[in-house]
Amino acid sequence: MTRINSAAALPAAFLLLAACQQKEDNTFEVSGTFPDAAGKKVYLEEVRFDRSNPLIVDSATADKKGSFRLTGSRVEENLYLVQLAGANGPLATLINDGDDITVKADPAKKEVPYTVGGSPASSALAQYMGENNSQLSTIFAYARQQDSLRQQGVSDSLTGSVRTQRSAAADALRRYNLDFVNKSNSPTLTIFALGTYQGYASNPAFGLQPLDRAQLLEILKNATTRFPQHKGLAQVQQSVSGAPAPQPAAPAASALLNKPAPELTMPDANGTPVSLSSFKGKWVLVDFWASWCPPCRAENPNVVQAYNQFKNKNFTVLGVSLDQKKEAWLKAVQADGLAWTQISDLQYWNSAAVGIFGFSSIPYNVLINPEGVIVAEDLRGDALPAKLAEVLK
Known part of the structure; x- marks a missing residue:
């Protein structure tokens, strides 16, 4: 991919x-x-x-x-x-x-x-x-x-x-x-x-x-x-x-599959710290992306469609950006219609998310169940709605 x-x-x-x-x-x-x-x-x-x-x-x-x-x-x-x-x-x-x-x-x-x-x-x-x-x-x-x-x-x-x-x-x-x-x-x-x-x-x-x-x-x-x-x-x-x-x-974060998701805390657009653990009890897709990443931007419409289709079934998305410039990050969020929570430490590839989740390329995502366990990763294209339809019955 x-x-x-x-x-x-x-x-x-x-x-x-x-x-x-x-x-x-x-x-x-x-x-x-x-x-x-x-x-x-x-x-x-x-x-x-x-x-x-x-x-x-x-x-x-x-x-x-x-x-x-x-x-x-x-x-x-x-x-x-x-x-x-x-x-x-x-x-x-x-x-x-x-x-x-x-x-x-x-x-x-x-x-x-x-x-x-x-x-x-x-x-x-x-x-x-x-x-x-x-x-x-x-x-x-x-x-x-x-x-x-x-x-x-x-x-x-x-x-x-x-x-x-x-x-x-x-x-x-x-x-x-x-x-x-x-x-x-x-x-x-x-x-x-x-x-x-x-x-x-x-x-x-x-x-x-x-x-x-x-x-x-x-x-x-x-x-x-x-x-x-x-x-x-x-x-x-x-x-x-x-x-x-x-x-x-095999994605770099495969070792995390079927294991509890690691904690991740970063500020949102307003500077308020948001922790991944606060989403426990919901299905959450943690989506790692950046405004400067063309494949990420091309994949965003697919994530938007999945979000709109399943958001009323105890599902949400948490966007984690590898941007470094806040203005570019927020402009892309608005342009692509990303209505879910977005967080970033604005540290590019030095972002804490890279070390915590072990990925080396984006776009990348993990799907976490209500118990906080990673059950799938790298869901892109048709694979994303297919998996969500499977688990969100």
Whole structure:
């Protein structure tokens, strides 16, 4: 399932395999200007296959104008993140195909608000992310429209037009991604795009058709022919060709199944502490999400529908946000129509909820019975209403 993980929201199944070892005498520099970074620490992080989180390779404090310079080592082309201390996500995502890469804020760019110079692959990456995000937003809008019509009691026959438009948008995004990976001039970007598409395709909320193993192997075969010296790409090809049929990974919190839910206390939007134990006596879905997480936002209409369907059957939802900015969190709550209790310690991946429940990606949820025992987890798409219909008879 597609989820945003603590490795800066990257499609780990592909990207983490694309990492490489460092050597000392081959370096590149990143100079950037982001006004929001003024006086703050900025980090250059390398995505590594042997770590659950990116590896910090350099850091600097931005000057009063928000300018900074960072240096990285490389043995081959790879993916890097420019991360601002305390920010929800990276300032920029780069590929080290140039010796002197420049990156600066560009508020006029809505989908990817920065501009890159000195790195053709990074510029292509930004363009890809912008187009991908734009098309995903269109699909998401159709999904919300469908959900709104269902809530109004409109018949399925009358929602057919919206469903057809959503399907057409999903097909267009699939064609765009296939064309992109086959024409990409960067092995790292090829891996990134494959991982990104496969990740979103595994989320039923988007309605995308994933690439099967044979299609992946054909794409990777062509890519390794074009980039025969790239070890990361060869590792991905070897992994896919030698791997058994994909199986869903066991969520990190599986050890909590059929056990009493751990206590969790955090402030709500008004700063009032709310404890999970206060919901004892009710069925409660603890939903971990964030405003900056596209798969979470795509899943929200499904949670809203389930909440409205079962809220009168001793069931509720407790939203736990991994946001860091209160304004963004509350804006998303209102925009997505999340009518249940919401709490957050505004600590991003340092949230106490991560350590207590042991998850490493979102969206994620656990279903707790009136006795306070976790009876299910990771209920998404049709699995959520199906499980609720089973237990709330």
